[in-house]
Amino acid sequence: MRPHLVMAGALAAAAVAGSATTVASADGPTASIGVRLVGGQQVPGPDTGMIAVDVVVTTTADCRRGCDLEAAAIYQGDYAWRVIDRRTFPGGTTHRYTVRTGAQLTESISTAFRLTQHTASGPRPLAQVDNGAENVPEPSVTAGSGGWHADLDLTATQTMTLRSTRPGSAISFRSPTIGVGQLGVIAATGPTAGVLGVYVGTTLAAKVDLRSATAVPRKVVAVLKAPPWPTTIRVVNLTPTARAGAAANFDGLVRIAHFNNGPRSTPNRDVLPPSTSRCWTNTCGNRRVAPGCG
Structure with missing residues (x-):
């Protein structure tokens, strides 16, 4: 997305x-x-x-x-x-x-x-x-990025999603939060979906089996307490090896x-992590600043 x-x-x-x-x-x-x-x-x-x-x-x-x-x-x-x-x-x-x-x-x-x-x-x-x-997009990946790849998917939040068919493969990115609020993990469920793990720092914060009888895109499969910034979030394919061909997928976060x-x-005065490069003023006139915005 x-x-x-x-x-x-x-x-x-x-x-x-x-x-x-x-x-x-x-x-x-x-x-x-x-x-x-x-x-x-x-x-x-x-x-x-x-x-x-x-x-x-x-x-x-x-x-x-x-x-x-x-x-x-x-x-x-x-x-x-x-x-x-x-x-x-x-x-x-x-x-x-x-x-x-x-x-x-x-x-x-x-x-x-x-x-x-x-x-x-x-x-x-x-x-x-x-x-x-x-709405925080899934991180950018290149070919061979930890076994995850970006796919065009018109049912995803913004027409792109990440998929992995390699158990144990992982991608990491910085938390888009400053320790307040919540993060919703977005993924698609379906008959051939795998198991998704989300680590916040070194802690497994969510492990979700995405397999379901019917396909459901853009689903909030887990809700997490927002960690402080900078915290590393790691998304891992935790699908058992016995489920050959099952794909874990990740469609970003709602913060x-x-x-x-x-x-x-x-x-x-909120200081936002650099998940967005914009600076803006909220509706009450309180200046909100992303690092590097001045």
């Missing part, structure tokens, strides 16, 4: 498996929003449309008048908010719930989530997270990162 930057769901820093961000004040309730990539889904191709995410809300707010979970597509700094979940419950205890919804996987459009409490004096925003993510944009939040 060709490298390019896209925007996807919303996340925040480190509590639930998909991360969460907490907004608190001395005179009010606490609230957090976390977003987790849903494993097993088929991502759209070529990298446009929506991906499935679980939005995890945790709050101590008094929601007897109602609390709304809202989502917004962000384009050129404009937020188009809509309510995706509304519920009521008393305060005084911690409430946690999960809402499955979609997030943008479209270039230059990102997704925000916020929690709003309805009070006697009007609506009160409690927490908000905006997200930047990229989901985050920044907090909630009430009383402070500006973030």
Whole structure:
């Protein structure tokens, strides 16, 4: 697939498996929003449309008048908010719930989530997270690169995928993350597919048998915690030698990162690894810099 930057769901820093961000004040309730990539889904191709995410809300707010979970597509700094979940419950205890919804996987459009409490004096925003993510292409390979080769595949995320029929063959590349968010491993499953292993550093983070009765391209076969940069990721063909002719394949990654944009939040300055050469300014005016961009 060709490298390019896209925007996807919303996340925040480190509590639930998909991360969460907490907004608190001395005179009010606490609230957090976390977003987790849903494993097993088929991502759209070529990298446009929506991906499935679980939005995890945790709050101590008094929601007897109602609390709304809202989502917004962000384009050129404009937020188009809509309510995706509304519920009521008393305060005084911690409430946690999960809402499955979609997030943008479209270039230059990102997704925000916020929690709003309805009070006697009007609506009160409690927490908000905006997200930047990229669809990370499979690394470039040349003939004989560790037993892996690039194939034209019109069902892949961007018409190219990597395949290997040699058990034990491996390719390595730098992690496209800075230690926050998640990585979704994309591959195709099918009757002749092999076993894919993904090592993060020296640890086997995922081992997935891609064999299935029917062919399914662009599938999120594993979801990993994003490692810090620079960390080496190694993709290995772990197919047993008894399954002669079975091919392991790798169609790249979906990387989901985050920044907090909630009430009383402070500006973030994210430093991205050089998986993209672009510099850009996010929708809240927080400068995001890829090394070498200045």
